Amino acid sequence: MLIVADDKIPFLKGVLEPYARVVYIPGIDIGPEDVKEADGLIIRTRTKVDKSLLEGSNVKAVVSSTIGTDHMDLPWLEENGIAWANAPGCNSGSVKQYVASVFAALEMDYFPLRGKTLGVVGVGNVGSKVAKVGEAFGMKVLLNDPPRAAVETDFRNVDLNVLLQMSDVVTFHVPLTRDGMYATEYLLNDTTLMMMKRGSVLINSSRGEVVEQRVLMKGISSGLIDRAILDVWEHEPDISVELLERLMIGTPHVAGYSVDGKANGTAAAVQFMSRQFGFDLDNWQPSELPVLDDMSLIVSDVDERLNLKLAKAVISTYDVKDDAIRLVEDPGNFETIRGNYPVRREFPAWTISGAKENPELKKSLSLLGFKIQ
Ligand SMILES: NC(=O)c1ccc[n+]([C@@H]2O[C@H](COP(=O)([O-])OP(=O)(O)OC[C@H]3O[C@@H](n4cnc5c(N)ncnc54)[C@H](O)[C@@H]3O)[C@@H](O)[C@H]2O)c1
Ligand SMILES: O=C(O)[C@H](O)[C@H](O)COP(=O)(O)O
Numbered sequence: 001m002l003i004v005a006d007d008k009i010p011f012l013k014g015v016l017e018p019y020a021r022v023v024y025i026p027g028i029d030i031g032p033e034d035v036k037e038a039d040g041l042i043i044r045t046r047t048k049v050d051k052s053l054l055e056g057s058n059v060k061a062v063v064s065s066t067i068g069t070d071h072m073d074l075p076w077l078e079e080n081g082i083a084w085a086n087a088p089g090c091n092s093g094s095v096k097q098y099v100a101s102v103f104a105a106l107e108m109d110y111f112p113l114r115g116k117t118l119g120v121v122g123v124g125n126v127g128s129k130v131a132k133v134g135e136a137f138g139m140k141v142l143l144n145d146p147p148r149a150a151v152e153t154d155f156r157n158v159d160l161n162v163l164l165q166m167s168d169v170v171t172f173h174v175p176l177t178r179d180g181m182y183a184t185e186y187l188l189n190d191t192t193l194m195m196m197k198r199g200s201v202l203i204n205s206s207r208g209e210v211v212e213q214r215v216l217m218k219g220i221s222s223g224l225i226d227r228a229i230l231d232v233w234e235h236e237p238d239i240s241v242e243l244l245e246r247l248m249i250g251t252p253h254v255a256g257y258s259v260d261g262k263a264n265g266t267a268a269a270v271q272f273m274s275r276q277f278g279f280d281l282d283n284w285q286p287s288e289l290p291v292l293d294d295m296s297l298i299v300s301d302v303d304e305r306l307n308l309k310l311a312k313a314v315i316s317t318y319d320v321k322d323d324a325i326r327l328v329e330d331p332g333n334f335e336t337i338r339g340n341y342p343v344r345r346e347f348p349a350w351t352i353s354g355a356k357e358n359p360e361l362k363k364s365l366s367l368l369g370f371k372i373q
Contacts, residue, residue, distance in 0.1 A: 001277065002058075004035050005042040008339060009065055010259075011266045011286035012042070019279040028335075035059055040277065042269045045071045054082065061276040065265030067091060067125070067256065070176040070207060083276055087268035091261025092125035093346040093369065095205055098255035099171060100133045100347075100368060101320035102203055102229050104311035105249065106169070107137065110201075110227060114138035114307055119167030121160065121187065122174030122206065123148060130171055136367035137307055142167060147182050160187075164195035169203065176207035186212040193219050200224070201248075205231040205255040213243055220246050231255040237334035244331055251323040252334045258318075259289050260346045290343050296373075299354035299361065310364050313352060318344050 001020035005012060006027035016022050025034055027046035032053055035041055041062045043049060049062055050073035061083040064072060069086045077084045107113050118134035120127045123145040134141040142158045149157035164170060174184040188202070188211040196202075202225050204211045213234045219225035227248040233239045236253060244250045256262075263286045274281035300312050326337050347369035355362045355372055365372055 001040075002038045003040040003042060003273065004030060004038045006030070006044050006047060008044060008046075009042060009266055009269065010262050012270070015270055015281070015284065016273065016279070019277070019281075032057065040273050042273065043071075044265075047071065049073065049077070049084075051076050054080070061273065063087075063269045063272040065090070065262075065269040068175060068207065085268070085272040087265040089125040090264035090268055091256030091258065092129050093348070094258035094261035094344070095126045095173070095255045096129035096133060096369070097258060097314075097318050097344075097346050098205060098231065098251075098320060099130045099203065100136075100314045101318050102249060103133060103137050104314040104319075105321060106201065106227070107307050107311040110248075111168075112305065112307060113169075114305075115140070116168040117142060117166050119144065119158070119163040119170040121145075121163065121170065121172045122184075123155075124173065126205075127171075127173035130173060132367045134169075136310065136364040138364075139169070160192065161195045164192060165197055167197060167200060169201040170196070171203040172206045172210050174206050174210055176209055185209050186215075188212060188219075189215055190218075193224060196224050198224055199226040201227045201229070203229045205229075208233040208236060213240060217243060217246065239331060239334060241331050244328065249320055249324045250327055251320060252327045252337045254323055254338055254341055257338070257341045258344045258346045260349065263289055289345070289349075291349075292343060292345060295345065295350050297350055297352045297370075299352060299358075299365075301354065306358075306361050306364065309361055310368075313365065313370070314368065317347060317350050 003016055003020045003022045005022055005024050007024035027044050030047045035057045038059050041059050043064050044066050045068055048071050063085045065087050116139050118139040119142045120131050121144045123143045131141045142163045143156055144158050144160050144163045148155045177183050178185045193215050220228055229249040230247055231251045232253050267285050270281050270284045297313055297316050300309050350370055351373050352370045353373040355365055
């Protein structure tokens with residue numbers, strides 16, 4: 001039995017070796033010759049999985065240890081009887097922390113978020129967590145998810161155009177889809193841009209092609225969009241430096257890069273392969289995640305507004321501006337920056353004290369997912 005795996009999948013080495021020969025290759029380099037004799041393939045987003053990679057190969061199962069699946073030709077896999085899976089929800093807590101850190105930056109450097117309106121486009125694993133971040137910061141939250149609205153009678157869907165008109169901050173959390181009635185490619189386009197409230201903030205951490213970059217530049221230049229934050233880009237890793245320079249925050253597709261998120265993705269991949277090939281690893285989890293020297297926080301006792309205390313707690317766990325600096329300093333090294341990402345742990349891994357006497361702050365910290373002492 002042969003398994004080919006992306007060499008950037010943490011915690012994987014040694015796990016499958018008792019059951020199969022495992023060959024590790026950089027995701028971008030995995031080609032037809034590498035997978036010809038393979039039974040299974042474990043990838044992340046940098047391997048395009050389609051007919052040109054797999055036709056004539058022995059591959060029977062493919063798993064991507066990521067949330068997104070737009071790098072996989074799912075209809076072709078299904079037509080050809082190749083089992084596939086992704087890792088739903090694996091890094092949703094990580095994107096939640098990324099957006100919370102963006103909110104902290106907005107709160108500290110731009111405008112107070114309390115009372116402002118947040119529009120969440122795509123309310124799945126990530127979007128529903130991001131809605132909680134909005135609530136934690138005292139925002140009014142509007143939700144847009146037509147596929148959910150079509151099947152959930154109690155889903156409070158707000159039409160996209162209405163959401164864009166009403167929101168001070170709009171954040172995208174949809175999958176990239178190019179066909180069908182809910183296609184998301186260029187969801188922000190010349191027409192929808194015109195619906196946006198003047199002076200609003202746009203955040204995209206879903207996929208680059210959800211927001212048409214040319215239109216985003218137009219929106220920024222016209223003042224319709226006052227601040228833009230991008231984690232994902234058209235044509236990654238060859239990003240537009242011109243656009244990067246116009247952003248409040250630009251990061252190299254790392255919103256989902258917490259250790260916790262990657263570990264969850266690896267666990268989903270191992271468990272899927274175990275079920276497919278009958279290994280004894282159906283409940284496998286990485287044994288220990290790396291920790292930082294001090295993972296306890298004390299809420300600031302300065303007399304200041306609650307959202308500032310919240311913002312300070314958030315950036316003590318993760319400051320998105322550190323990632324932005326790394327990209328601004330070296331935009332040509334997008335993939336290298338991603339490949340050498342520092343240890344980041346999500347909110348539930350942190351313990352926070354000093355909030356007990358302040359029920360409102362305690363509630364907000366709980367919405368973010370902190371362990372409160
Ligand atoms: N930047 C990163 O590191 C990072 C990390 C995780 C996920 N992502 C991206 O974010 C996407 C969302 O992740 P998720 O875990 O929440 O996925 P999910 O599948 O749990 O949720 C996606 C939601 O989008 C909704 N949706 C689909 N089409 C829509 C449309 N046209 N308009 C509005 N809503 C629509 C779906 O109904 C679903 O509820 C992923 O597909 C991935 O591309 C990026
Ligand atoms: O889809 C996902 O899960 C995220 O975009 C994830 O961060 C992608 O990571 P990559 O496979 O590009 O390392």
